[in-house]
Amino acid sequence: MSRKKNLNYSLEDLLNDNYFHKWIIDSDASCDEFWENWMKADATRPPMVSKARKILLGIEFKSDPMPEETKARLWRKLESKVVPAGGVYSVAPKSSKLKWYYSAAMITLVAGALASILYFRSVSTQKGATHPIAYTESISPMGQKTTIQLADGSKVKLNASSSLKYPKKFSPETREVYLEGEAFFEVQKNSDRPFIVRTSNITVSVLGTSFNVSAYADNKDISVAVLTGEVMVENTLDAGNGQLYLEPREMAIYDKDKHITRKTIFDYKEILDWKDGVIHLKDANFQEIVKKLEKWFGVTFDVRREIITEKDFTGRFQNKSLEYILQGLSFSFDFDYEIDGKQIIIK
Structure with a gap:
């Protein structure tokens, strides 16, 4: 027309x-x-x-x-x-x-x-927006990582087994996205439009910074780690009273069971290694190792024997194959393994 x-x-x-x-x-x-x-x-x-x-x-x-x-x-x-x-x-x-x-x-x-x-x-309207906001969703399945460029120039690296819902065009008032899983954000600075990450239990608000959010549904905690800039973390179940302000190298950890958020200092390698292709394990037990490897490589484990589960394994694997890692683990935990396609059999 x-x-x-x-x-x-x-x-x-x-x-x-x-x-x-x-x-x-x-x-x-x-x-x-x-x-x-x-x-x-x-x-x-x-x-x-x-x-x-x-x-x-x-x-x-x-x-x-x-x-x-x-x-x-x-x-x-x-x-x-x-x-x-x-x-x-x-x-x-x-x-x-x-x-x-x-x-x-x-x-x-x-x-x-x-x-x-x-x-x-499936058309959502952000609070205060002057017209409907159409959202799209990017999904990073097990075994894959995805890099997303948002409409404002911000970049998001989505970890395996994660999803991000975001608008094709942000509203004039705010920039809101919805995360399930883990992602590293590099947000373009805009003092007039805050950037907000919403998860199941917490909301992260920034103007322009880089930070990591880990909000997997099967984890007992949600964490927010700040690399640069400043971030406000709000407990959505206790709005107004559950706010924390984070600076570089500080991390907020939200306990899903107790609904409490605490602040701490984080180890860069332990929290952010994943975005650089590094598997970082610190004082992990066998169950924690299996869960991380399943997400990282997109495989499933069939454990057919009892494995010692003390939290005593520490290791760092940069760009290593699954078989290379399994060889090291087999000596530490004393097991044999078999790779059958996408299934790992522990025997």
Whole structure:
């Protein structure tokens, strides 16, 4: 559809425009480009677009009232689009789907239904954002690591058996991502837009820094280790009282059972070696070693004999093969092993 970006739409024009509806409800690259350029051409347009968006998404007008004359015109249009059916209003057969969305946004019940539709389209809205934020998800399976470049230029190295949910384009107010597993972040500095990492139990907020977050579901702790800059860690179960501020070489450890966060100093090699291709084991027992090797190499262990489980093994393996590591472990723990594809048999 060819359009001129200097069209002088009014609020009512936007609410009646199918192309504007498409941008709000089910946008594509062409829609984004047209409406972004249209707003840039006149400083009065973004506030009007924000108001039209709120109307279409069923948001109330408590903080920015709509003129009574405009509401009356919209209500008359609504009445022309619906017909009584047993005492309940229903959409007239010839009303288009997009116009139905617009009209129904004036009715609270139907506005809720629209919110459900948007939810099932997997479109999220960040708090304070002026338009819906579309998220994507990167998954780093067992045996692999993934490097992600975010829209603001920040970089994320995702460890094995981890996932990161992030927007294709950040909102003007904040930069939020959602982590499961472990990742190392190098965040571009932006004092106007904090960068926030959300996990199951803690939230990490920064302006621009590098840090590591380990939040595997099967670990009893969540840790945040700061390499450069400053970081605020907040216990989401105790918001306002569970905040810690970290500086370089400091780490916060959150205990999932006790819901307590403590601060400590960390060993760079022990915590951050993984991002440089190094397996670091410190005072580990056999079960801990197996769990790390399964994630690192994407294998499973079948342990068919009893192994001593004291926490007494320390080792560092840089760019070594699984077989090389197993050879060393077999001498330390006195076992034989067999590699059968992706399965390691301990006997």
